[in-house]
Amino acid sequence: MTMTVEQFINTYQGQAVLLPNGALECVGLFWRYNLDANQGEPYSAWGAADLWPIAWTTYTKAQTPTFGAWAIWSGTTGALTNAGAGHVAMFISDNGDGTGQFFSQNPGPAVIQTLPMAGILGYLTATNLPTEDTMPTATEIASAVWSQQITIGGQTARALDWLVAMRNDQLKRNETLTAADGSTARTVDIIANVGADVRAIKTVTDNL
DSSP states (O other): OOOOHHHHHHHHTTOOOOOTTSOOOHHHHHHHHHHHTSTTOOOOOSSGGGGTTSOOSSEEEESSOOTTOEEEEOSSSSSOOGGGTOEEEEEEEEOSSSEEEEEEOSSSSOEEEEEEOTTEEEEEEESSOOOTTTSOOHHHHHHHHHTOEEEETTEEEEHHHHHHHTTTTTOOTTOEEEOTTSOEEEHHHHHHTSOHHHHTTHHHHTTO
């Protein structure tokens, strides 16, 4: 599974992201991000500060933060020393007063909050995250769904073919369907605009 920084924040905002041992720690959020967004490079670290010396292959190290980079607090100087463990949190923005906005947990669930920037060793930036441009489009996803093989009553066919076969039953050409976001469209228009494969049968769907 891969996701963009924005998708990661939206997915885990307000959640307590636990480590495999059930502990609520700041490194739990980084661990989850490493699995979900950065293709799961393995690591072993006692505390957040121990993340910095690791010779990462899927992160670059920098002293200047960028949106989505992970800030690592040293655990020895500055703020958030936490008995030597330090802290790790995702950088969102700089407040310009020695503090910044970070996506962070422990204490409490993952939320965007203000944290002091003193004591940060540096920032880890993932190198293989998907971008919005590389994520599949709605049309690509829908086309893939229509191509799925579905077995009904011992017969197997594409989801699209089952839909077309139903044209003389419960589906009507001008029936209006409502999506989860509240948008509406005629059945025939939805089918005809899912993707190139579906548009090829426009003449068939005109009979719905």
